[in-house]
Amino acid sequence: MLCDYATVADGKLYISGGGWSVTNAQVPASAVAAKFEVPWTQANQPIRIAFRLIDADGAPVLLSGPQGPLPVGAEAVLEVSRPLGVPAGTPIDAPMAFGVPPLSLAAGRRFSWVLEVDGETREDWTLTFTTRPAGEHP
Helix, strand or coil: CEEEEEEEECCEEEEEEECCCEECCEECCEEEEEEEEECHHHCCCCEEEEEEEEECCCCECEECCCCCCEECEEEEEECCCCCCCCCCCCCEEEEEEEEECCEECCCCCEEEEEEEECCECCHHHEEEEEECCCCCCC
């Protein structure tokens, strides 16, 4: 979910201003929030998670950095353990929140956050949003 702010505390996902899909081209600080259900059989194993921002053509969105342009995204390794007392076979909740700094994007365009899990992605693992045309305000 795209949101203004998200954090994880005590195994729960706390979201503020969640569920938007249209924003200004000068995107304020925001967050990507996700809740994974890790299969019981994948407990105690590292799972590589990555969120990548792409444009409508599927190209990575790049930001200038001291060493040149860098793709916008975040990576993490998720590893969960089996909770005591939970029946075998129960999926294990794993909430995550990625803070996104303010971004300057092209106006009137579509962008998508693409989720990769262990290098794999699926069409329904994307969060798409649109920037308002130049001069248009909410």
